[in-house]
Amino acid sequence: MATRPVRIACMRFSHETVTFLPYDTTTDDFIYEGSPARGEALLSSSPRGYMGGFVTVAREHANVELVGIESPLGSKRGSGSGWITKEAFEHFLDRMVADLKAQAPFDGAYLSLHGAMGVRGIPKPESIIARRIREAIGPDAFIVGTFDPHGNEDEEFLRYANLAFTIKYYPHYDGYLQGERAARTLIRSIRGDYVPTTATRKPPIITPSVLQWTGNSPWMDLVQRALVWEARETDVYVNFYYGFAFADVVDAGMTFQVMTNGDPELANHIADDMAQTAWRLREELYYGTEVHSIADGIGMAKEAITAGAVPVVLADHSDRSGAAIWLLDQVIKQKLSNTLIGTVADEETIETLRKRGVKPGDPFDMMVGGKLDVSAGDPVRVVGTVHTVSGGIGSRNGRTGAAGAQLWVSVKFGDGNVLVISPYLHQVTNPESFLDIGLNPDDFSVIAIKSRVHFRRGFDDNGYAKTILLVEPDQPFLGTIRLEALEYEHLKLDQFYPFGEDVTYP
Ligand SMILES: [Zn+2]
Structure with a gap:
């Protein structure tokens, strides 16, 4: 007797928003020939990126069906425009949710995200995406997201989603690899072989992107430490978000997320280790690059x-x-x-x-x-x-x-x-x-x-x-790089090293 295939909905909504730019990112910026995309067009939209890796590995598994849900591709302005309008965000998310419901049921969902999206009047938009998808897909399905290391994230996303995978290197070399891991871990979770158990830490460090080259210590050392944890423990994944300081959002700054297979103690231990290591290295993280x-x-x-x-x-x-x-x-x-x-x-x-x-x-x-x-x-x-x-x-x-x-x-x-x-x-x-x-x-x-x-x-x-x-x-x-010159409204710069007087961690 043939068993019902594992059905996974694939979606994308990704933007690195520079909220200080004076012109908004609108619905029109995401609409052009080929975008929004759905079905096979979405699944093949980024063959060398997260989506490509995800699709390839998912299709190596027998009896897995992928469904491309209507999603906007990247903005035609890249990240060269400001706040996404509420109207644009809701327009595309509503259409995504409607398509998801129309093609239900699903055992899992894959969200190809960035993490530094800024939407007018909507804090933590990636967690809102996860929440809406969770509501539409039901409590038993598993949700995985892939993220850019410039994402500004906290624990909210993982309240609604089960798993997240970030690119580790800057330049962004490993999008495809993280897509592959997302697919494998999602399918294992659906089949009961992986029990997503996560821990999140936010050491109060904020840095402009130019300082974050992972070819240079100590950025390189933090990446290496994450890799070592992944190597020495089975089924452990360590996400290192450097953060994105040009989005004036409440969840900005550095973040670590750790995923383990049903081991909360190990997740917490590794998350503390990563965050405390970053804190020890804070001075070099900020001042180690000449501009x-x-x-x-x-x-x-x-x-x-x-x-x-x-x-x-x-x-x-x-x-x-x-x-x-x-x-x-x-x-x-x-x-x-x-x-x-x-x-x-x-x-x-x-x-x-x-x-x-x-x-x-x-x-x-x-x-x-x-x-x-x-x-x-x-x-x-x-x-x-x-x-x-x-x-x-x-x-x-x-x-x-x-x-x-x-x-x-x-x-x-x-x-x-x-x-x-x-x-x-x-x-x-x-x-x-x-x-x-x-x-x-x-x-x-x-x-x-x-x-x-x-x-x-x-x-x-x-x-x-x-x-x-x-x-x-x-x-x-x-x-x-002189972030103190920027007029932040949502992000409280004085709560971060090196801008606040007596910022401490933990
Ligand atoms: Zn990036």
């Missing part, structure tokens, strides 16, 4: 060129809209040569160029970038020649969805410089990606990008860049 002013960074780049330590990466980690002009402005003012600037986001300029039928060789004299908010600065005049016109980074790989059908333009100016203009925020994470837009990164001495840590993947871990300089503007704009 320069943009003006100084450009001076240091010139010295590196003289010393032959090229290519140089100048990474403006603080630009959250993608439109910031500070680096471009200083490249022009300090007459840096042979520099590739990628990218300055400017949707308006791109649309003007599109209407003009822009083509390579056209003369170019426009005000570029800025405008979006004070952190982006005022537009900068660039005079040169249109160099390349393309579908943007990723377009060669048949990019679809949010980033599909874009127009990107690069402009040659000054002494061998090229500026790349994109419609939206784009973090360049590897030099080869410039080939997509017809530029050879090897032709430049300096590559100036907007990235915090993601770029280490392609510029640092493989030895490509000989000099790496992290820079931010003099003014403490919203992406700054």
Whole structure:
């Protein structure tokens, strides 16, 4: 006699919200060709990410049926827009719940989340998602979530869900792996072989993302400690959320979650060990990374060129809209040569160029970038020649969805410089990606990008860049490491190291 298959609903609702950006993330930002997605389109939406790993491992199990529930894919602005509106959040969650109910019953649910979502008027949105899914799916089903290490989470999510898995490394190397683990552990739980038993700790530490590179101690050491716990104990999983300081939310800051197979004592022991270790390392976690002013960074780049330590990466980690002009402005003012600037986001300029039928060789004299908010600065005049016109980074790989059908333009100016203009925020994470837009990164001495840590993947871990300089503007704009300059309403900065007077732990 055939047994009924294990039925698992798969959903996604993921956003890293920079709540300090002045324009909201709306329903429209999640609607484009391919999004929302359901069925097989959702299941195959991210083959190398969490969803890909989840689907692959779930399908290695006999008699498991996956159902893709209607879900929005990523915002077309990436994380380059502010608070998600309540209307947008409820719109997509309502549709998700309706589809879930229509296709019930389910034994389990998989939620592909981020953890740093910020919704106007709705604290802890990931826990609200979990609660609504729990109400719809019933008390006996198991729910698992996958998260980004930049998630701002506390114990709320695991009140409604049973399991969570976070990416461990920054750059985010292991999304697929965590998706695989989520599937395996969820199916084991449904079959009674794993009894999810969790513990959560929040040591009062908050750090800006640029400091969180896990290729560097002591961030690396905390990841290693989590891995050691997972290695020495069977069925133990340790989640390390570094937290995301640019979402002004009540559950911001560092978090550890530990999952064991029915062993609360062990879960608590490991969670304490991780949190107390982080607390001991707090000073280095915060002060262990050097960040320069943009003006100084450009001076240091010139010295590196003289010393032959090229290519140089100048990474403006603080630009959250993608439109910031500070680096471009200083490249022009300090007459840096042979520099590739990628990218300055400017949707308006791109649309003007599109209407003009822009083509390579056209003369170019426009005000570029800025405008979006004070952190982006005022537009900068660039005079040169249109160099390349393309579908943007990723377009060669048949990019679809949010980033599909874009127009990107690069402009040659000054002494061998090229500026790349994109419609939206784009973090360049590897030099080869410039080939997509017809530029050879090897032709430049300096590559100036907007990235915090993601770029280490392609510029640092493989030895490509000989000099790496992290820079931010003099003014403490919203992406700054000087968090005390930000006007938090929900997050109480003085309750965190190193901002409060006498913050203690435990
Ligand atoms: Zn992240």
